[in-house]
Amino acid sequence: MKIHEYQARELLAESGIPVPRGAMVQTVDEAEAQAKELLDSGATSVVIKAQVHAGGRGKAGFVKLVRTAEQAREAAKFMLSNRMVSPQTPTAGLEVKRLLVVAGVDIAKEYYLAITVDRAHDTNTMIASAEGGVEIEAVAERSPEAIHKMQLHPLIGLQPYQARELAFRLGLGGKQVSQAVSIMLKLAKLLLDTDASLVEINPLVVTSPSGEHPDGQVIAIDAKVNIDDNALFRRKRIAEMFDPAEENPAELRANTFGLSYVALGGNIGCLVNGAGLAMSTMDIIKLHGGDPANFLDVGGSATDEAVTEAFRIILSDEKVQGVLVNIFGGIMQCDMIARAIVTAAKEVGFTVPLVVRLEGTNVEEARRILDEARNEIPSMVAATDLTDAAKKVCAAVSVTA
Numbered sequence: 001m002k003i004h005e006y007q008a009r010e011l012l013a014e015s016g017i018p019v020p021r022g023a024m025v026q027t028v029d030e031a032e033a034q035a036k037e038l039l040d041s042g043a044t045s046v047v048i049k050a051q052v053h054a055g056g057r058g059k060a061g062f063v064k065l066v067r068t069a070e071q072a073r074e075a076a077k078f079m080l081s082n083r084m085v086s087p088q089t090p091t092a093g094l095e096v097k098r099l100l101v102v103a104g105v106d107i108a109k110e111y112y113l114a115i116t117v118d119r120a121h122d123t124n125t126m127i128a129s130a131e132g133g134v135e136i137e138a139v140a141e142r143s144p145e146a147i148h149k150m151q152l153h154p155l156i157g158l159q160p161y162q163a164r165e166l167a168f169r170l171g172l173g174g175k176q177v178s179q180a181v182s183i184m185l186k187l188a189k190l191l192l193d194t195d196a197s198l199v200e201i202n203p204l205v206v207t208s209p210s211g212e213h214p215d216g217q218v219i220a221i222d223a224k225v226n227i228d229d230n231a232l233f234r235r236k237r238i239a240e241m242f243d244p245a246e247e248n249p250a251e252l253r254a255n256t257f258g259l260s261y262v263a264l265g266g267n268i269g270c271l272v273n274g275a276g277l278a279m280s281t282m283d284i285i286k287l288h289g290g291d292p293a294n295f296l297d298v299g300g301s302a303t304d305e306a307v308t309e310a311f312r313i314i315l316s317d318e319k320v321q322g323v324l325v326n327i328f329g330g331i332m333q334c335d336m337i338a339r340a341i342v343t344a345a346k347e348v349g350f351t352v353p354l355v356v357r358l359e360g361t362n363v364e365e366a367r368r369i370l371d372e373a374r375n376e377i378p379s380m381v382a383a384t385d386l387t388d389a390a391k392k393v394c395a396a397v398s399v400t401a
């Protein structure tokens with residue numbers, strides 16, 4: 001589960017990691033008032049930041065540093081009335097409903113700091129770089145030596161000596177070292193305490209020297225926290241941070257029916273039981289020159305209702321020009337799928353070609369049901385096996401396209 005920056009920085013702040021003062025707002029008026037309050041209480045600048053579940057906001061113009069409450073108002077108005085488009089958003093961009101208004105920070109240098117689940121090493125790994133602020137993937141590609149990694153011990157976690165070593169590798173000195181070490185240790189604790197799969201601060205900055213911090217202060221000015229969905233049952237408070245407005249509506253609907261659905265860019269809708277079969281179905285579609293519109297696993301024990309809903313979701317996707325049903329009936333009974341196809345045909349109608357490949361439990365009964373409904377579903381084609389099904393659906397789609 002993803003959460004917003006304003007929520008993530010609250011978690012950071014509660015862990016004792018320094019973050020700039022500020023608050024989340026939802027209107028232009030609130031943004032102006034919050035900016036005024038920060039400026040009146042000593043901030044020399046204010047940063048307005050769009051709260052969406054995507055990065056690259058800086059370059060997209062959705063992180064703005066301003067000097068007056070009026071400018072804050074303008075920036076807020078722009079962000080709340082335009083969709084944000086960045087390399088990390090869909091091409092149509094994302095609507096912005098919330099803003100974070102924070103005191104601006106005088107930056108001397110930007111760093112990258114994160115901890116994430118590292119499957120290759122069966123543990124969590126801390127990643128740090130002195131080339132912060134920008135996309136870390138780009139740094140990794142351009143200059144991999146600029147990225148420093150430190151594996152956390154699975155039982156005892158990040159050790160202070162490891163944090164110190166990382167701080168030195170980042171080129172930090174003086175009081176900055178102990179500040180950075182403290183942040184690293186707190187971040188490692190936060191990852192475990194929240195069951196996060198990623199905690200990321202990009203950028204972590206060292207501020208320019210000031211009266212209060214003559215050596216500069218190490219402070220987090222961006223925050224990203226992803227939580228492992230499987231742990232949400234025991235992280236009630238974090239589960240409440242879920243913002244349905246940020247999710248794909250079709251994926252949300254699928255979730256409530258216990259379906260695993262992921263929208264993709266292609267035009268062939270897929271309905272499959274089992275994640276492995278769904279993956280191989282997508283692979284074989286690709287192999288025959290097609291492009292899946294979604295990943296959809298109805299699971300081993302889906303109800304009629306869920307399967308009918310699955311068809312509704314697939315058919316409501318405007319990109320879908322053909323549907324491939326690939327079911328291997330084990331616990332799942334093929335006749336139930338056949339009935340769901342008939343129901344979906346009645347309710348929504350298959351205006352696009354439908355290729356069906358069924359095998360396994362109750363397959364004869366399923367074939368009989370579909371044979372009977374042949375007149376009601378003229379666009380339906382039966383396939384003998386997976387390759388046949390993939391070829392047929394790819395051919396059907398390229399004809400319509």
Ligand code: GDP
Pocket residue numbers: 047049054055056057058059063065103104105106107110132133134202203221222
């Ligand atoms: P992202 O682009 O979505 O990752 O948003 P960030 O919160 O990381 O902000 C992008 C960039 O804006 C940062 O890398 C900084 O260069 C700049 N920025 C953000 N906050 C401040 C601030 O308080 N002061 C200054 N001077 N720059 C900031």
Ligand code: MN
Pocket residue numbers: 055133202203222
């Ligand atoms: Mn950032």
